[in-house]
Amino acid sequence: MRLKKLEISGFKSFANKTTLEFPTTISAVVGPNGSGKSNVVDAIRWVLGEQGLKNLRSKSGADLIWAGSAIKPSQGKASVSLHFDNGDGFFPVDFDEVVIGRKIYRDGDNEYYLNNSQVRLKDIVELLARSKLGLRGHSIVNQGSADEILKALPKERRGILEEALGLREFQLKKTEAETKLLETGANLDQTANLINEISPHLRSLKRQAEKFQKRESLVGDLNECENKFFGIKIKSILAEKNANQSVREEFREKILMAKNNFEASEKIFEDRIAKFSQTGAESAKMEESLDALNTERQKITRELGRAEGLIESARNNNIGNAKTLEAVLAIKIKYWAKRLDAALALSETGSIRESLKGLADEIKTIRDYFEKGNIAKILALVNLADLEEKTDNPHERDAFDLKRKLFAVEKQIEDAKNILQKIRSEEIEWRNQYSDLQKEMEVARRAYMSIQEAARSVELEEEKINLKEADLKSEMWGSNKNYEEFCDTMLPNFAIADFSNDLENKIIKLRREISEIGNIDEETLREYEETNRRHEFLTKEFSDLERAVGSLKNLIGDLAERIGGDFEVGLIKINEEFDRYFKSMFGGGSAKLAIETAEEKESGVAININMPKKRIRDLNALSGGERSLVSIALLFAIVSASQPPFLVLDEVDAALDEDNAVRFAKVLKNLAEKTQFVLITHNRSTMETANVLYGVTMGDDGASKLFSLKLEDAVV
Numbered sequence: 001m002r003l004k005k006l007e008i009s010g011f012k013s014f015a016n017k018t019t020l021e022f023p024t025t026i027s028a029v030v031g032p033n034g035s036g037k038s039n040v041v042d043a044i045r046w047v048l049g050e051q052g053l054k055n056l057r058s059k060s061g062a063d064l065i066w067a068g069s070a071i072k073p074s075q076g077k078a079s080v081s082l083h084f085d086n087g088d089g090f091f092p093v094d095f096d097e098v099v100i101g102r103k104i105y106r107d108g109d110n111e112y113y114l115n116n117s118q119v120r121l122k123d124i125v126e127l128l129a130r131s132k133l134g135l136r137g138h139s140i141v142n143q144g145s146a147d148e149i150l151k152a153l154p155k156e157r158r159g160i161l162e163e164a165l166g167l168r169e170f171q172l173k174k175t176e177a178e179t180k181l182l183e184t185g186a187n188l189d190q191t192a193n194l195i196n197e198i199s200p201h202l203r204s205l206k207r208q209a210e211k212f213q214k215r216e217s218l219v220g221d222l223n224e225c226e227n228k229f230f231g232i233k234i235k236s237i238l239a240e241k242n243a244n245q246s247v248r249e250e251f252r253e254k255i256l257m258a259k260n261n262f263e264a265s266e267k268i269f270e271d272r273i274a275k276f277s278q279t280g281a282e283s284a285k286m287e288e289s290l291d292a293l294n295t296e297r298q299k300i301t302r303e304l305g306r307a308e309g310l311i312e313s314a315r316n317n318n319i320g321n322a323k324t325l326e327a328v329l330a331i332k333i334k335y336w337a338k339r340l341d342a343a344l345a346l347s348e349t350g351s352i353r354e355s356l357k358g359l360a361d362e363i364k365t366i367r368d369y370f371e372k373g374n375i376a377k378i379l380a381l382v383n384l385a386d387l388e389e390k391t392d393n394p395h396e397r398d399a400f401d402l403k404r405k406l407f408a409v410e411k412q413i414e415d416a417k418n419i420l421q422k423i424r425s426e427e428i429e430w431r432n433q434y435s436d437l438q439k440e441m442e443v444a445r446r447a448y449m450s451i452q453e454a455a456r457s458v459e460l461e462e463e464k465i466n467l468k469e470a471d472l473k474s475e476m477w478g479s480n481k482n483y484e485e486f487c488d489t490m491l492p493n494f495a496i497a498d499f500s501n502d503l504e505n506k507i508i509k510l511r512r513e514i515s516e517i518g519n520i521d522e523e524t525l526r527e528y529e530e531t532n533r534r535h536e537f538l539t540k541e542f543s544d545l546e547r548a549v550g551s552l553k554n555l556i557g558d559l560a561e562r563i564g565g566d567f568e569v570g571l572i573k574i575n576e577e578f579d580r581y582f583k584s585m586f587g588g589g590s591a592k593l594a595i596e597t598a599e600e601k602e603s604g605v606a607i608n609i610n611m612p613k614k615r616i617r618d619l620n621a622l623s624g625g626e627r628s629l630v631s632i633a634l635l636f637a638i639v640s641a642s643q644p645p646f647l648v649l650d651e652v653d654a655a656l657d658e659d660n661a662v663r664f665a666k667v668l669k670n671l672a673e674k675t676q677f678v679l680i681t682h683n684r685s686t687m688e689t690a691n692v693l694y695g696v697t698m699g700d701d702g703a704s705k706l707f708s709l710k711l712e713d714a715v716v
């Protein structure tokens with residue numbers, strides 16, 4: 001690696017863009033006081049990431065930007081870039097040239113660049129640390145600060161030495177690991193606290209959740225048992241219902257039959273009663289009219305008797321009147337003669353015979369009546385109208401009328417008697433049938449009643465089953481089960497099982513256990529799950545953090561060991577060179593860096609000197625020049641041991657006398673074999689070591705101006 005060039009623009013007194021090329025191992029910048037030489041060093045320090053404004057001799061970021069002069073206006077930003085040849089891969093990046101850049105604006109904003117890409121300050125710091133370049137070591141030694149290492153506290157001194165020995169990278173890592181360890185430790189504590197905080201609550205929630213789980217499992221068991229239990233019960237009820245249903249149907253048919261039977265016999269009985277009452281009325285009516293007829297007959301008979309008496313007396317008085325019967329027969333004979341003529345006039349013999357037969361029969365009947373002396377009957381056979389004109393006796397006519405009436409009344413009586421007779425015989429028959437029918441009807445009624453009675457017991461049974469069913473429904477409802485739904489969904493798949501007391505006892509036991517557990521809020525369960533998840537997360541986090549703490553501790557231990565080990569080795573080398581340079585500069589004596597407490601890995605470093613010919617051991621007792629010599633001896637020792645790629649020294653040689661300046665230049669030349677130097681000097685011997693000389697002057701515009709110089713010009 002080699003420093004190639006420095007570009008400055010708008011930085012401090014370098015208002016104009018200025019480029020310093022560093023083509024060789026030693027470059028020197030010379031110029032009058034206040035021309036801006038140290039600003040070059042500041043520019044290098046700044047671009048390498050310096051954050052301390054004091055180290056840049058400024059109070060604010062804006063002080064780093066060209067402030068302007070009477071004739072040259074101020075600028076809004078300052079930029080510096082430092083170019084390195086990375087052909088040897090010194091920087092662990094894939095570029096042959098590495099350019100580190102930095103810009104600052106008046107508002108104080110800083111931008112960092114690596115090969116023109118904007119990066120973070122951290123990236124620059126890490127890159128430099130990895131490359132063993134840094135600000136705290138002796139890469140850059142400001143004007144008047146060469147003895148800073150002498151002034152530094154032992155701990156600070158150790159830091160400077162570590163950086164010079166390239167241990168800064170590890171130190172950074174270690175610091176980073178320590179910061180992380182602190183953070184992780186704090187997180188670990190916080191996590192432990194959180195775990196401790198939620199643990200008791202979680203335990204209580206867990207107990208609840210376990211209860212809930214137990215309850216869930218009991219509820220599951222209960223559900224299973226209840227399903228079985230209800231299934232058995234429903235099956236049995238349905239079977240009972242079915243059986244009862246068929247019995248009911250049988251009964252329904254029987255009842256219907258018995259009813260029909262009863263109603264039929266009842267109807268017969270009633271019909272008969274109705275008929276009988278009608279017959280009774282008829283017979284009463286008949287009897288009534290018979291009575292009336294009899295009365296009529298008596299009346300007529302009486303009148304007839306009176307008329308016959310009158311006739312008899314008339315007969316006695318008038319014989320002509322005694323021929324009434326003969327007159328009747330005479331008329332009859334006339335009539336028969338007419339009919340005989342008419343019959344004989346008929347053309348058909350069959351009809352004649354028939355007509356004659358009629359006549360003969362009639363005559364025979366009359367003869368029979370005549371022989372028996374039944375005159376009334378003979379008279380009845382005669383159409384009395386035919387006789388009306390034939391009688392002249394008014395009593396006979398009355399008698400005749402009366403007889404005719406009597407005849408009619410007797411005929412009516414005869415008919416009435418016949419009817420009455422018939423009614424009576426029917427009545428007798430009915431009386432005989434009545435009790436049979438009544439018995440029959442009673443039997444049918446009883447049969448109907450008893451079958452109804454029997455049916456009522458079946459209905460009662462049905463009622464009982466319905467009650468049982470209703471009880472079961474409400475019991476199921478209490479178990480959050482719907483009877484109908486159960487029948488639809490569960491029952492079809494229900495395996496036939498027998499009812500057992502064990503099952504019922506188990507249900508009772510499960511219900512008791514569930515009620516003992518009581519109701520558990522589902523919210524609690526959710527809270528348990530959430531808290532448990534959080535607890536698990538925290539526990540995992542805790543063990544991750546514990547592991548992280550462990551590995552950070554290991555890392556810190558390893559780094560401390562490495563830093564300590566490398567530091568000790570580096571210190572031995574530095575001590576060899578320190579002692580050698582000291583002896584050479586002071587012409588004797590000895591010098592040594594010592595770790596203050598060897599047991600402590602990171603304890604500070606003390607400087608022990610032994611001046612030749614003097615008994616001075618305290619650094620504060622040295623003269624300014626002596627201090628400067630000790631500082632330079634130590635600087636050279638560090639550079640010899642650590643061999644930094646470049647070193648910027650700002651008037652480190654200012655306090656040296658002629659001899660020491662020559663010695664300084666000589667050592668510089670030796671060291672330049674390994675390390676590139678940029679020197680700010682007023683010293684001729686030093687200038688003589690440089691291959692390139694730059695002159696800086698302050699222009700009329702108040703801005704620094706740079707130009708190349710020959711040695712002769714420089715020392716004039």
Ligand code: ATP
Pocket residue numbers: 011012013031032033034035036037038039040062063064065066067068143702
């Ligand atoms: P010496 O040899 O005395 O140490 P030097 O050459 O190292 O001097 P520097 O300290 O580099 O000088 O430069 C100081 C000069 O830079 C001063 O004149 C100062 O006014 C000027 N300067 C510093 N900051 C700014 C700025 N922001 N703008 C303009 N000029 C500035």
